[in-house]
Amino acid sequence: MINIGEYNLLEVKREKDFGFYLGDAGRETVLLPKSVLEGRKIEVGDNVEVFVYRDSKDRPIATFKKPLVTVGEVGYLKVVFQSEFGAFVDFGLDRDIFVPLKEQRFKLQTGTKYLFYIYVDKTGRLAATTDVENYILNAKEEEVEYKVGDEVVAQVYGKTENGSVHVAIEGKYKGLILANEYYTEIYPGTEMKLRVKRLYEDGIIGLTPRKTRLNERDQIKEDILKYLKKNGGFMPFNDKSSPEDIKATFNTSKNYFKMALGGLMKDGKIVQEKEGTKLI
Known part of the structure; x- marks a missing residue:
């Protein structure tokens, strides 16, 4: 056959x-x-x-030409055309693969890459779906080792109601970004540089787009200065503020926030008062 x-x-x-x-x-x-x-x-x-x-x-x-992906595999492919019936993605040969509307779990944008699972439909034609969850591998089961601190590249393929983002590391292995780990909206298809933060027992890799501790502190310092300048040089936050208020406003932990405040005070850019913090 x-x-x-x-x-x-x-x-x-x-x-x-x-x-x-x-x-x-x-x-x-x-x-x-x-x-x-x-x-x-x-x-x-x-x-x-x-x-x-x-x-x-x-x-x-x-x-003899090599396609970007074969049946039964997941590939990171570009949407090249859309019609009223579905979309078409380039898989490296002279004919594109069809993605039926019913196989699109989110709105596709022409010119953007997404993760697709390739299969043969009932008519014997190649087809693709964005429903890739069951085809992304578990790194632990595949005996692929990642260490906390490793830097990886991953593609976003889904998001839960609580804000956690599902990604495929190297387009293959299951990774998860918790809602408190990112600042801006993340969309399906986005390719991200991430850092391994945690190794879960079930083999899923916990990831973060946030920088290392030193770089994170510098980023928060910039965020604090922007907040102060935007609000007339004052903010109702200092190193005595609650972790919940700090997280809600600056999306960071109180520990990192205090480190950033200390750095700005040392630089002579701010002064802390009982009511909050002022820009010098």
Whole structure:
């Protein structure tokens, strides 16, 4: 059986002016056009590994070209066109993959990349879905090791009602950004540089876009100064303020906030009073 959307090891059965017909042990054959040989020399009787998909006329076609993703895999692919029936994503060959509307868990934007799972639909055509959760791997089960402090690149594919963001590290492994770890809105498809903050027992990797302690303090110092300048040089917060108020306003812990205040006082930029903090 020749599998659509996968690599197949097939025998060269016969040659025509326009290409070679490849087949398996049965009677099924697929055309390998001479235009995609890329300098290779093959003869009848050879066994060749090719990728098989459907061309613009829905005919099975073989190629030596490497697609960006195959059936059963998750790929980070760009949306190149949209119609009233769905979207199309580029997977590296001359025909794009269709994403039906019912397989879009969020609004897709043309020109933007998202994570897609590739499958063969009921008609035998390649199709894609943004519902990738069940196909993102558990790093622990795959025996892939990450350490706290490691820097990784991950792609966003979902968000829970409580604000936690689901990402795929390297497009493969499950990661989670808790709601209190990010400042601005994060959208599906966003590729992010993150830092490993925690290793959960179930193998999910806890991540944060926040910087290291020293860099984090510098960022909070900038945020405090911006807040002061925006509010007439005064804020009703100091190192005695409640952790809840600090978190709600500056999205950081009281410890980091106090460190930042101390740094600004040392720099001679602020002064703390009983009612709050003033800009000098």
